Amino acid sequence: MPDDSRMKTDFAVHLDGNKLQGEEAGAILGIRVFQTRSGASAFEIIVSDPELKWQGKPTFTDCKEVKIELGPTGKLKKVFDGEVTAWRSELERSGPTVLVLRGLDRSHRMMRAKKTKTYANASPIDCAKQIAAQYGLTARTRPGSPPPVKTLRFQANQSDYDFLRSMADLEGYMFWIEGTDLHFERPQIPSNDDAEFSFGRDVKTFLPVANFRKPAVSVEVGAWDVTGKAELTGTAQTGDELWSVPGVTPGANLAKFTSTKREISLVESQVAKQEHADTVAKAALTKRTMEFITAEVEVQGDPKVKPGALVNIKKVGPYSGHYLVTEANHFYDAAGYSCIFYVARDKWGNSSNSAQQTQQARQQQRNVAQQQQQAVTPQVARSGTFIDLVLVDEGGAPVAGAKYEVTTSDGRTLQGSLDAQGRARVQGVGTGPCEVTFPDHAPDAWARG
Incomplete structure (x- = not known):
């Protein structure tokens, strides 16, 4: 049965900083709040006005700022902070006559005028900070990973809102206005449920x-490097998502249709750098996976x-x-x-x-990793500017086809796979110290022989 205490709810409306009370609060028949991050959040306040006395009073018609709180009695929380943008009257002979107060969050300020402007060597975060200052908003940013790409940004006959929205959608950011804060952030999935x-x-x-048609195993983004006069290809595959919701099996692993490719190819004219192409690919992959x-x-x-x-x-x-x-x-x-x-x-x-079951599952994963640690042992032999790799399991049998990565002293990464005998000779490592890893095996799942 539902908790009856949760049924006792209340509201509070603040107009231009003044909380409505008495007759004014009693005239409110209903409140509707629409929260979104794909556009402007909105509200409607329905005011009873059978005698049309509220139509010309400044209480409801001349106010500018609106704050709305909802929740259990005595524990109200803010659900909207914005501005009045319109109001309308509904006069019906058979029904109640009401005044409907309507408004949007402060992003509506950014939707009015279109501009053509360039931002030299700027990231989306840089653009968001500049635009926020123009509207008296405080920029709240979180770059996330991968790092924001600095390049030439071109606002082509777009409103400031559309310009920021297009960059957010293209490069995997969330853009929204909350109160007087302009958020431009990579989502950070909470560790605990809200x-x-x-x-x-x-x-x-x-x-x-x-929708099993939505997830894609990989995304490829084609672009053109104007400076280098060369083709660019950004790629992303399952596991490269910018964010992911905790769960069991990725949708991309289940979305298998033999008659179609599970890869998606895109062409983006706004991309001019390799790291930019890779970021756009990861953002597109994330968007598709979250539609599963x-x-x-x-x-x-x-x-x-x-x-x-x-x-x-x-x-x-x-x-x-x-x-x-x-x-x-x-x-x-x-x-x-x-x-x-x-x-x-x-x-x-x-x-x-529950959290306890989750902890048990993580412990099982650690146990598996420990078993894998006992299963493989690599041997690294060095001579001159190359190294020889050998990977064997606990019984001494070669681990064929295992992927390896060698990071040289000058920062280069050499990648490859072991042969059928679990061996590989890696050339060009130089004479300095280098680091060997096997991506398919956790760092603590193997030991040097």
Whole structure:
């Protein structure tokens, strides 16, 4: 049964810094908040006005800034901070006459005028900081990995909002406005769930879709190096995602159709550097993988549900587990507080296990790594400017085809695979010290012989 204490919800509306109380607060029939990171977040406040007395009063019609709080009584949390952009009246003979106050977050300021401008040797982070300052916003940035690429940025007859949005989508950033903060960040998936819901208790509706056509095993981005007059090819494959939701089996491993290629090829005119092409490929791969499982969820209102939150949905079979919230809609009226939100993830399988079960699974992985450590032993022999590698298992049998990487003293990386006898001669390592690793085996899974 639902917790009755959670049913007692309330709201608070601040207009131009003043909290509505008394008659003004009592006139509010409903509140709708639409939170998203793919556009501007929005709100609507429905005000009862049967005698049309609020139409000309400055309380609702002349205000500029709006803050909305929702949640359990005494524990309200902010769900919107923006500005009024419009209001409308609804006069119906058979229904209630209402005034609807509407608005957007402060990103609407950046949508009005189009510009043509260049940013020399700039990263998306640099552009975001410059543009934020123009609108009196504070830039909140997180470069993430791979590092932001500095190159010539061209804003071609675009609004500042569209310019930042296009860079964010192209290179794997999240761009949104929250209050007076302009966020331009690579998502950082929380280590703990922000909220947890169970079907039959908290979850009223759960509508998942698993699209096996979306995930791709690899992405290839074609571009042109204007300076070097050469073709560029950026690549990314499963495992190179910029972010990933905790789960069981990647969707790309399940999306197998013999009649089609699972690779995606793109051509990007805005790319002019190799590292830029690789970043764009990883961003495209991440976007496709996160479209594997999407769902619409309806629960009792919870202000913790917002874009970017990690939620754990339980008791929905193989769909159970962790999801990233992409959009959240909050509704408050006489019937109470409800929330309809949208989630996504890139994994298949029930991953809703407890922290203790997760810890046990990690311990099992460590045990496997320890077993692998006992299974392979490499031998490295050096002579002049080359080294000989030999990799054998615990029984002395060669480990054929194992991939190796040799990092030389001058920073070069030499890659290859062992032959059928588990051997390889690596030329050109120089005379300085070098480091040998086997990517398919964890660093602690082998020992030098």
